[in-house]
Amino acid sequence: MRQKAFVVAVPAAVPGERRSLEPLRALIVDDDEFDRMTVKRMMLSAGFAVRAEECESAASALRLLEAESFDLVLLDFNLNLPTYDGLYVVRALRARGVRVPVVVLTGQDNAEVAVELMKAGASDYLAKSSLSADRLGHALRSALRIHRLEEEARTAQEALRASEALNHSVLAASGDCIKLLDLSGRLLSLSQAGQCMLEIDDLSTVVGSDWLDFWKDADRVAAEAALERARAGEPGRFVGHCPSMKGKSLWWDVLLTPIRGVDGRPERILCVSRDMTALKQRESFEQQLVGIVSHDLRNPLNAILVSADLLLRKEGLDERTVKAMSRIRSAGQRAARMIRDLLDFTQARLGGSIPITRAPADLASVCGHVIEEVALAWPERRIVPSLPARLDAYVDADRIAQVLTNLLSNALQYSPAGTDVTAALREADGLAVLDIHNHGTPIPEGFLPRLFEPLQRATAAHDRSSRSIGLGLYIVKQLVRAHSGVIEVVSTVEAGTTFTVRLPLTGMA
Template sequence: MTTVAEFIERNREQLIERYAEEASRTESARGLTQHELIDTFPEYLSTLANISRQGHRGDPVKTKTRLEETHISQRVRLGFNQEEVTGEYVVMGRLISALWEALPLQEQPSPEDTQLLFEELRGAMDQVVATFSGYTADDRQREKRFLRRLDALSSEVIGNSERSIPLHERLGALLEVVQEAMRAEGAGLLLADPSGKLLIPTMYTGRWRERFETEPVPVDSPSFLAELARSEEPLALADAVSAGPAVAEGIRRSGLRSLLGLRLWPHGKLLGVLYIGVSEIRPFEPQARRYLETLVEYLSGIIEKALLLQQLRQTNERLRKSETLYRLATEAISDVIWDWNLQTDTVAWSGAVEKLFGHAREELSGHISGWYDAIHPEDRERIVHGIHAAIASGEQRWRNEYRFLHRDGSYVYVIDHGLIERDASGKAVRMVGAMQDITARKAASEALRASEDRLRLAVRAADLGTWDFNPVTGVLRWDERCRALFGLTQEAEVSYDTFLEGIHPEDRERTHAAVQRALQLGSGGDYDSEFRPLWRKDPGEHWLRSTGRAVFEGGRAVRFIGTVQDISDRKRRHSEAQHRAEFAEQLIGIVSHDLRNPLNAITLSVAALMRQEDLSDRQAKGLARISASTERATRMIRDLLDFTRVRLGGGIPIERRSLDLHALCGQVAEEVRLAHPDREVEVVRSGQGMGEWDGDRLAQVLTNLMNNALAYSPQGSPVRVETRGEDGAVLLRVHNGGIPISPELLPHLFEPMRRGSHAGDGASRSIGLGLFIVDNIVRAHGGTVKVRSTEAEGTTFTVRLPRRAP
């Protein structure tokens, strides 16, 4: 392991050159000669190397101190500032450590050696700070001792709300520590009143133990103390005796001459002023001013915290006095009362929370998050944002409605309102509110609104007519729309007999019977009837649907109300759908019997002819074309039949039986190879292939996917078919290369009558039902089919088939 000394000595010239380059960049180094830039650095490097070998002892240490004093004094004469000189020692450390930082750990100096180097450089920088500021390491140690004493006293003053000592009992001791630390003979403290406009004499120590200022000092007065309150820096008064009215007469007679003071200014607000006095007339050193700033800043924090604690005790006392009244008030009302401490974010609940919502007080009391969690998730953001907006905007009250969690897991509607309490500065410190259960009222309001909405939608959106019949008096009322639907004018008289006379004779008796059933006690009162009106003049057959309900009192129907709707279009659509279904059934019969039979005859005849041995090549090719065309027509018919079944809602029927998908795939692939002898079909299988499927239907899936792959891939490229057994399912993948499926077509690929741009000839074209049939067969087995197609990967169809029925 190489030492720091060895690195310095091996790279001495390089270090000197780099140091001169870095040192020349500071503003104060401009115009210096090379000799002035380097100064004592070469000899300083040798000293650091000696310390690396011998440790921090002996002549190298003395030499190092001498070189540092010489270098710092020279830099002071040349006009360098403190930051520039300390920066030179930082550069030294960076240049030296850079010699090994990129080397392996075993080739670097030991951690102890490196630590010693940086301790020496840090000591040099401490010397720079002491030279420029006059604040030595001894001064810092002395400062720490007195800060510890202040800290010990602050623990007694602040402590906690139950065991802390009042500030006024320890304020004198705190001020004596400051007086002793500053080596003064007297110290005084004046605190600002709440308005910040007056300084109130508070505590004096030493030769000022007797309070010389008895009256408040205005901050805007010309006195020395007022100047302290307005100044950001410590102020000194050379001779208090000759200061005249600027200093209180008692201070001038105390025998203390020179004064030094500073304001207490925590968080940008005047807290007071503190000043000290000494008996001789003398200026105060810069380090004394800095020392006073540190002590006063620390003392400000102690006093501020103690005053806040005192205010808190007073507030707690007021709260304790009002607790009895508050408890009695919350018990006297049925609403849930809550009390939110905005400073600690804790909430307390009244006992009514258990009666109304089932929660024990202890379950919800605690952090505000418990309340937030009980608000319905759909209302939470709105309520939390609204309540915090009211707090932040300076409002005094907040009110809102939302859903609150009951202990049984349900939600109840509540109306909640709170009063926000603020301190003298306007900051919100507390919020007290009352929560009332309005679930029943809300439900009644919602029911009424929903009923009105339904009626309005029924009349306006559904184009309904309304009627109102009194079975006791026989009076019947129709609105304008109801009259128009029956073909009556607005002036025409209507009655129950008029209603029956306006119905087609074939529908009249049935409609009258439906009305009578609804008016019978025990029927439930519901009425629903469809009929044809007679008086409509517009062309075409018209149908109306009338629905209503009877209201019973004293065992008889006293009111019968309802609506009328024109359902002519629905009736026509239903009739057309029936015609289409009948046509589809006829088409299935034609295709399955009248077309398949001749195709079967053609297939058998071609097969017989092809078995003849004396066929010429031309005859054989002609028969092969006939066979292929017949097979294509058969496939089209089969696809049309399957398509018709799906469209009629019956789906594709399957018959499950035990089957090895590996074997079936191999069989279908062989048949495809025979039909395409010039193409390569590669079959790969793995895992267990057994399951319960419809073999004929899966053969249809395999044939469609393989033929598609051959049709949409380059002539000389192979098609890969893979079957792979997995837990509970078997995967089938069919892959081909070539131009990918367009992104616009991919989402619609399994819809009927969809085809890509075919690469083959016209004889191989399909009617676009193959993938639609594939998808329906796979879904009938409880499986899925997906496709992925890219330029780089080609096109892959992936079918997943569960081994058993779902």
């Protein structure tokens, strides 16, 4: 049975919100109706006014693409397996001369598959498990932009050969750094925008120079590979660091496209470089934040906690001092948990996932201990467990305990006093299934699509003393995903709210 890649729907448009939507005629090719609907809603949330056609098979998609014009294709990689897949469709399109940009969506993130798709002519490759409206919107705009540049380059080929003056005017029309190279890689011309971005005072000093000399070390190796692909008649692309002539640090997303002659062979190479320095600077800031949080905050906080524990063990303390030290220790523990959440959040954003260390574990025992610990922190509430005698699994027990602690704390915090919270663990079809249920007001339907996004809360009213900073459920989802599992939520007035986690017992999905 095919496993759903999307668990929670994407956010719907906010009532009354005015946005300028970009028109987009798209073809969505996926044999799963739910996934097609989710992709359409994500595109709307990303700011596109979508006119979408839908196909369930490779054959119907190819026929439609030959007959009609689309701005973009969103293609499920696992389409109609085992006979066809996304790679087959991309290759068939390019073989038939259909140049529409294709963004491939897949349930699994596989670098080798991504490389093959890009070689075949796909514009981008996105894993459904980590897909969001922002990420999809960025990928679609990037694919459309690159496709537009490629089409502009094709349209300009004859004009470039006929008139060098027209060549300069086309290059000057773009705000990107655009270069024209000969097949050996020598610089023939540079757009005005590129000259300004690279801080070149005298263009004659660089025209005729070897373009590869602009790149150093690993970036030069990547540039050589991209240039070789362009010489062979295929687009070449890489990201690298190339400072300006005056030493300003600049990062570039570089696309090299062959310009063909009448005989169809590459004659020159169009190099389009997009400045992505701001993005690299944001990544650098996040990396610095990891160091600050993990060292400059965690170490002094540990000293505070140790000192508070030592003072509380001293005999002869009066009641007022004990209460004060207990508040210090409690606040320090909350701060330590916040730091842990921030570290996990940053690790997930930088590395794509939170690292885990699997080992054999008894999930029933892990859940039992967590339920006891959480119950001690909520003495006025009752947690009703339903656990098997034993359930062996290959997991990171500490991380699973973190998942359950977050879900139980969330259920207790957002349910009425005097009601029970239920924690049930069972095995089903080779999976460990964990259900956390609470009564009370359901999660607003409009918020469900954003429930697992960072820095979100289901309600405006919350306990100000809580340690939560809106990262708990985001981290829970990342930890479940790191275990190759899925998490779902059902919330209604009649049934209450249930979070369900499904994990493979063997560690393999």
